[in-house]
Amino acid sequence: MRILQLYDKPEPTISFEFFPPKSAEAEATLFTETVPSLQELGPSFISVTYGAGGGTRATTLRVVDRIRKQFGIEAMAHLTCVGSTRDMLAAVLDEAHSLGIENILALRGDPPKGATTFHMTEGGFGHANELVAFVKSQGRFGVGAACYPEGHVECSDKKLDWDRAAAKVDAGAEFLISQLFYDHRDFLEMEDYLRNNRKVTVPIVPGVLPFLTAEQIKRFTALCGAKLADGLKKKLEALAHDDEAVRRLGVEVCSDICRKLLDHGVPGIHFYCLNRVPSCREIVNNLGLAST
Numbered sequence: 043m044r045i046l047q048l049y050d051k052p053e054p055t056i057s058f059e060f061f062p063p064k065s066a067e068a069e070a071t072l073f074t075e076t077v078p079s080l081q082e083l084g085p086s087f088i089s090v091t092y093g094a095g096g097g098t099r100a101t102t103l104r105v106v107d108r109i110r111k112q113f114g115i116e117a118m119a120h121l122t123c124v125g126s127t128r129d130m131l132a133a134v135l136d137e138a139h140s141l142g143i144e145n146i147l148a149l150r151g152d153p154p155k156g157a158t159t160f161h162m163t164e165g166g167f168g169h170a171n172e173l174v175a176f177v178k179s180q181g182r183f184g185v186g187a188a189c190y191p192e193g194h195v196e197c198s199d200k201k202l203d204w205d206r207a208a209a210k211v212d213a214g215a216e217f218l219i220s221q222l223f224y225d226h227r228d229f230l231e232m233e234d235y236l237r238n239n240r241k242v243t244v245p246i247v248p249g250v251l252p253f254l255t256a257e258q259i260k261r262f263t264a265l266c267g268a269k270l271a272d273g274l275k276k277k278l279e280a281l282a283h284d285d286e287a288v289r290r291l292g293v294e295v296c297s298d299i300c301r302k303l304l305d306h307g308v309p310g311i312h313f314y315c316l317n318r319v320p321s322c323r324e325i326v327n328n329l330g331l332a333s334t
């Protein structure tokens with residue numbers, strides 16, 4: 043089923059994002075523990091990231107395929123421009139299509155490990171809007187793209203970056219999923235700009251990352267340029283020695299953000315679950331969204 047149809051439903055569309063497991067053991071855990079636990083929460087779909095440089099291509103497609111066929115949960119493959127020519131990207135899309143995969147999240151991608159800046163591959167694409175148009179032109183997939191409530195880290199003007207999110211919609215993106223953020227007003231400001239200044243009508247979905255540890259959340263927010271309010275930073279510092287307390291704080295903070303945004307009318311929540319279930323389960327339960 044196309045993801046766009048899932049966002050058409052009246053109830054909030056809850057989705058979870060995985061990264062491809064890095065070992066056979068991790069893959070076994072994903073399918074024997076993680077996916078079955080998340081299945082109890084009644085996800086609308088699961089998405090699987092695509093590693094920098096395309097190194098996870100086979101795993102990404104295999105995991106998406108298994109989630110769809112073994113668990114009957116819709117799943118979407120991420121795809122990036124990093125290190126790929128058009129022909130290489132076309133081959134990934136052919137493989138995805140042959141497996142019956144129907145949805146692609148089209149991204150430029152982060153620079154591969156060791157590199158600090160993105161370089162366009164000769165014969166490939168320099169920006170996500172080009173990949174969106176390429177995937178869309180095939181007519182075989184539902185296509186989504188990324189957006190950034192605080193602006194993308196490489197772009198000094200957040201409104202210019204939001205214009206570029208609108209360009210991805212113009213190129214064919216049927217929905218936008220946001221980068222993580224910890225002040226719901228940043229999401230609302232971006233959404234208002236896209237809706238009112240750029241007349242974007244597609245679903246715009248908040249991406250939410252529960253906390254694992256204080257160090258992890260500081261690193262992730264620094265990497266993607268998301269801010270942590272001073273009060274939240276202080277709380278994290280005070281609890282830094284206690285991972286479980288940090289995790290619980292994340293459940294509280296993320297439940298509050300999700301509640302405010304669902305009350306506002308967002309079509310769903312996309313959880314960056316990092317292949318872990320407990321915090322997502324608690325947030326979904328706090329919001330009264332679990333299907334069982």
Ligand SMILES: Cc1cc2nc3c(=O)[nH]c(=O)nc-3n(C[C@H](O)[C@H](O)[C@H](O)COP(=O)(O)OP(=O)(O)OC[C@H]3O[C@@H](n4cnc5c(N)ncnc54)[C@H](O)[C@@H]3O)c2cc1C
Nearest residue numbers: 091092120149150151152169170188194196197206220221
């Ligand atoms: C929901 C979500 C899922 C993600 N999944 C993955 C994943 O699976 N694998 C992975 O490697 N990364 C992933 N990322 C990270 C993403 O690849 C990075 O944030 C990357 O740096 C930008 O990708 P993009 O698709 O937003 O690129 P773009 O939209 O191309 O934007 C990149 C930069 O270029 C600028 N820009 C955009 N279009 C133009 C244009 N036409 N002309 C000039 N400048 C332009 C933007 O303002 C921005 O600064 C994900 C991000 C999100 C939010």
